[in-house]
Amino acid sequence: MLKFTTTSAPEPTPAAERETILENPGFGAHFTDHMAAATWSAERGWHDDRVGALEPFTLHPASAVLHYAQEIFEGLKAYRHDDGSIWLFRPDMNAARLQRSARRLCLPELPIEDFLTSLEQLVTADAAWVPQVRTEESLYLRPFMVGTENFLGVRPSAIVDYRVIASPAQAYFTTRDRGNQPGGVRLWISDKYIRAAKGGTGTAKCGGNYGGSLAGQIEAQEHDCDQVLWTDVDGEGLEESGTMNLCVVTRDGELITPGLGTILEGVTRDSVMEIAPEHGLTVSERRITVTELAEGARSGEITEVFACGTAAVITPIAEFASERPNVRDVVVSDGVAGPKTLAIREHLLGLQLGKIDDPRGWLRRV
């Protein structure tokens, strides 16, 4: 088992500067003083595990990741509770998903216990960076793994580097509010781009999926939308919303979320599916089409749509736009965030921030 023993950063950020950052951290813009690291080689397996000062990578220009994108990552958060204690939310799920992504990208699997140790050691070293909660502040953790062998042939890298970096975070998206009522984001349905196809890397959390999504995101912004609503290869089946999973709520209390296959198996998605029955919803994991969505929103059969993911928790979706005649501008429930969406969001944040009981034992104390 790896230990990720800590050597404190010799020149940590001065406390006053850190406090200023924590007052308004944004998302992914500031980094803590430490990182966790380990290396894997075909001969030695995992070794050289440690937590030390955050420092730049030095890579040979022939490093595998720079050419063939052999990279995977995770995202999860550490939360400070009112009594000052620090907790992770279902980190075992991220550990297992990193292993699945590793198998798809031909990277070595990091044992679950080692993944958990790397997070706990890093969060302990950087405990002062876990923000006090005002709304939903947290310390976002970004574990990732890259192939770093210096070799231009196309085959799995024989040297792999694992790191975990951390970044204080606040709310990820801003929504389009309606007067004094909470609104949602506006999604663009692209006819040019898809995110994933059967047999591809859609279920893996690999950088290539996100690099490939940028052109769609820019197309969305050019049409005054916040994110892309990714569809399947037919352009009809709903898949994901930007970087998040998608949920649709019907008037008769069904919560529909697209089934697994080409989408990311989100930890928040799974958590929503578990708690939805407590909100009077019956969960269906099934295909739902753009046409059903547009017709359902118009007729009032679909009452709420939301996206879920680690970074933004739950984001209400208020509007859809596209170049398709039947989906030019579709507004769900007058663009106002729905009660189930808000209740599920409160429930999840309540669990994560330790405000309500955790009957499933999802929280893990650091």
Ligand code: COI
């Ligand atoms: C998440 O919501 O967990 C994400 O993956 C978003 C991240 C890529 C910024």
